[in-house]
Amino acid sequence: MPTIAKGAPIQTVLTTFEMTPGTCQDLMDALTDAYENFIRRQPGFIAAGLHVNDAQTRIANYSQWTRREDFMAMLRSPEMRVRNRRINDLCRSFEPVMYEVVASFD
Numbered sequence: 001m002p003t004i005a006k007g008a009p010i011q012t013v014l015t016t017f018e019m020t021p022g023t024c025q026d027l028m029d030a031l032t033d034a035y036e037n038f039i040r041r042q043p044g045f046i047a048a049g050l051h052v053n054d055a056q057t058r059i060a061n062y063s064q065w066t067r068r069e070d071f072m073a074m075l076r077s078p079e080m081r082v083r084n085r086r087i088n089d090l091c092r093s094f095e096p097v098m099y100e101v102v103a104s105f106d
Contacts (some may be wrong), residue, residue, distance in 0.1 A: 044070020
Protein backbone atom coordinates (compact mmCIF):
# COMPACT_ATOMS: atom_id res chain seq x y z
CA MET A 1 0.00 0.00 0.00
CA PRO A 2 1.45 3.40 -0.95
CA THR A 3 2.30 5.71 1.93
CA ILE A 4 2.13 9.41 1.21
CA ALA A 5 4.02 11.44 3.80
CA LYS A 6 6.08 14.61 3.67
CA GLY A 7 9.76 13.92 4.21
CA ALA A 8 9.47 10.18 3.57
CA PRO A 9 12.81 8.91 2.21
CA ILE A 10 11.29 7.47 -0.96
CA GLN A 11 11.02 8.29 -4.65
CA THR A 12 7.49 8.86 -5.97
CA VAL A 13 6.81 8.42 -9.69
CA LEU A 14 3.59 9.51 -11.38
CA THR A 15 3.13 8.25 -14.93
CA THR A 16 0.27 9.31 -17.16
CA PHE A 17 -0.77 7.40 -20.27
CA GLU A 18 -3.03 8.71 -23.03
CA MET A 19 -4.90 6.21 -25.16
CA THR A 20 -8.19 5.60 -26.96
CA PRO A 21 -11.08 3.78 -25.29
CA GLY A 22 -10.41 0.95 -27.76
CA THR A 23 -6.92 0.28 -26.37
CA CYS A 24 -7.54 1.13 -22.71
CA GLN A 25 -8.17 -2.42 -21.53
CA ASP A 26 -5.25 -3.80 -23.52
CA LEU A 27 -2.98 -1.18 -21.98
CA MET A 28 -4.33 -1.85 -18.49
CA ASP A 29 -3.71 -5.57 -19.04
CA ALA A 30 -0.12 -4.89 -20.15
CA LEU A 31 0.54 -2.63 -17.16
CA THR A 32 -1.05 -5.06 -14.72
CA ASP A 33 1.04 -7.90 -16.12
CA ALA A 34 4.20 -5.79 -15.88
CA TYR A 35 3.53 -5.02 -12.21
CA GLU A 36 2.41 -8.52 -11.24
CA ASN A 37 5.20 -10.40 -13.00
CA PHE A 38 8.17 -8.05 -13.13
CA ILE A 39 8.11 -4.55 -11.63
CA ARG A 40 6.98 -5.45 -8.10
CA ARG A 41 9.87 -7.92 -7.85
CA GLN A 42 12.54 -5.32 -8.64
CA PRO A 43 14.91 -4.03 -5.96
CA GLY A 44 13.62 -0.89 -4.30
CA PHE A 45 9.97 -1.30 -5.34
CA ILE A 46 7.60 -0.31 -2.54
CA ALA A 47 4.06 0.01 -3.93
CA ALA A 48 1.99 1.16 -6.90
CA GLY A 49 -1.54 1.86 -8.05
CA LEU A 50 -3.23 2.08 -11.45
CA HIS A 51 -6.17 4.42 -12.08
CA VAL A 52 -8.30 4.87 -15.22
CA ASN A 53 -10.59 7.81 -16.02
CA ASP A 54 -14.29 7.38 -16.83
CA ALA A 55 -13.78 8.01 -20.56
CA GLN A 56 -11.03 5.35 -20.71
CA THR A 57 -8.67 7.81 -22.40
CA ARG A 58 -6.13 8.17 -19.58
CA ILE A 59 -4.43 5.90 -17.09
CA ALA A 60 -2.54 7.31 -14.13
CA ASN A 61 0.08 5.23 -12.37
CA TYR A 62 1.43 6.05 -8.92
CA SER A 63 4.50 4.16 -7.80
CA GLN A 64 6.96 4.41 -4.95
CA TRP A 65 10.59 3.35 -4.88
CA THR A 66 13.28 3.28 -2.24
CA ARG A 67 15.62 5.29 -4.44
CA ARG A 68 15.54 7.07 -7.79
CA GLU A 69 18.31 4.72 -8.97
CA ASP A 70 16.09 1.68 -8.31
CA PHE A 71 13.37 3.06 -10.56
CA MET A 72 15.88 3.95 -13.28
CA ALA A 73 17.47 0.48 -13.11
CA MET A 74 14.04 -1.12 -13.58
CA LEU A 75 13.33 1.08 -16.62
CA ARG A 76 16.70 0.25 -18.18
CA SER A 77 16.39 -3.50 -17.70
CA PRO A 78 16.12 -5.57 -20.89
CA GLU A 79 12.71 -6.95 -19.89
CA MET A 80 11.20 -3.53 -19.17
CA ARG A 81 12.58 -2.12 -22.40
CA VAL A 82 10.68 -4.82 -24.30
CA ARG A 83 7.54 -4.22 -22.23
CA ASN A 84 7.75 -0.45 -22.77
CA ARG A 85 7.84 -0.91 -26.54
CA ARG A 86 4.55 -2.85 -26.29
CA ILE A 87 3.09 -0.25 -23.90
CA ASN A 88 4.14 2.54 -26.29
CA ASP A 89 2.32 0.79 -29.14
CA LEU A 90 -0.91 0.80 -27.10
CA CYS A 91 -1.01 4.50 -26.22
CA ARG A 92 -0.57 7.93 -27.77
CA SER A 93 1.94 8.93 -25.13
CA PHE A 94 3.21 8.17 -21.67
CA GLU A 95 5.44 10.13 -19.35
CA PRO A 96 6.94 9.06 -16.02
CA VAL A 97 7.77 12.03 -13.77
CA MET A 98 9.56 11.84 -10.41
CA TYR A 99 8.14 13.81 -7.48
CA GLU A 100 8.86 14.59 -3.85
CA VAL A 101 5.96 14.79 -1.40
CA VAL A 102 5.81 18.31 0.04
CA ALA A 103 2.50 17.97 1.90
CA SER A 104 -0.08 15.29 2.70
CA PHE A 105 -3.50 15.53 4.32
CA ASP A 106 -5.59 12.95 6.15
